[in-house]
Amino acid sequence: MIPQDPAKLQAPSASSRRRKRGTGHELRGVVIRVATDLLARSGDVDALTMRDVAAAAGVTPPSIYRHFPDKQALVRAVIGERFRDFTVALNQAAEGHENPLARLEAMSHAYVHAGLRQPGHYRVMFSAVNAGPDGLGLAKGTEHPGAASFRALVDAVTGCLAERGTSTQAMPLATGLWASLHGIVDLRITKPEMGWPNTDLLIDNALAAIRSAAT
Template sequence: MSPRRQRSARGSGTELRAEILAATRELLARTGNADSVSIREVGRLVGVTAPSIYRHFADKDDLIDAAVAEVFSELDAAIAAATDPADSPIARMREQGLAYVRFALRHPGQYLVATGGVGSGPTTVDQVLGSGAFQRFSQTVRDAMDTGLITPGDPMPVVLELWSTVHGVVSLMIAKPYLPWGDPEQIADRVMAAACLGRAVLDVIGGDTPDPDEGARWVARIREQR
């Protein structure tokens, strides 16, 4: 049993809130499941009673939302640190995609909860689309459109396509770690390169969903010219 936390000094409520969030994230990291986190267990780790937690968070969902917000904030910081603003948009896509993969593999439990969401309502959607990481990658896609790498238009479909690519790879790596992945970063790099360059090539071929055989003929012509 955890020792009861000493009464906080006046003005230290922020410190207690941070401890509660840290304990919540520890539980999320262990389980990768928001349903497995309870107010009672969080209180036990911190050494406080449930009423002390409810002074800072309306309910468990509010607590999980706050913990997920911290995860997204740290993901954004990791992506920002890996991004060189002087690089081309295609290079930044690669940098940001690899930073995303590294972060997810280092924090698999928290990542699964953050991207899995605890609901399907506006709060969950807004939290994802409004996150710094999502906005940062969206800007990179806009820059790619501005330079002509990707056909100009609404960036949202492209952002979601590329995000689903990197999310799919890293989620499968987390779920099936026993598969012969080799170097996770190398695999993620190749998949991201295929997705980013493939999107640009599809724009050149023309059409939202080009005929696969036409695409194969286009690639064959390129190979002949090499």
């Protein structure tokens, strides 16, 4: 057997590496992760381009279009996946708690901890500009990807109030709790230099109105 000339044993070219990566089943996940990072940095859906996503993913733009027909489809996938993960975290935290207040407390802590653990993901979900129904290209009447996480919070608050027969308070109380939890996460992300009080204490205070209505 004649040995090959080492000079001919060249590393794959950048274009061949791109082609190989672009045909893999894992590309969709890579593109979503990259687009999440880019959107977290810019904070604006309009600033995101398919060309930038392709460059960051190390593939050609046509490779992305095989998985996502346009930018709206990609952004829908990004927002949808981030909210699915977030909702799963809330629901998993509630599991195993029979007491309604204990479930809500666990979900509230999970909300804040998830946001602080992955601030880029949180920013994409709640702070990205032009990520509403129009920006995502949602058909009229289609539920926004974030609706499930808020519904989980409303349902948990409703469960706390069931015995008192005050379920009509659930929506305003849940909205108030959401605003408080969001404020805890968002302010810590955007103002890390502040001397913030203990996170668990802030969450406990955020739950005070619901505890009062439920007992």
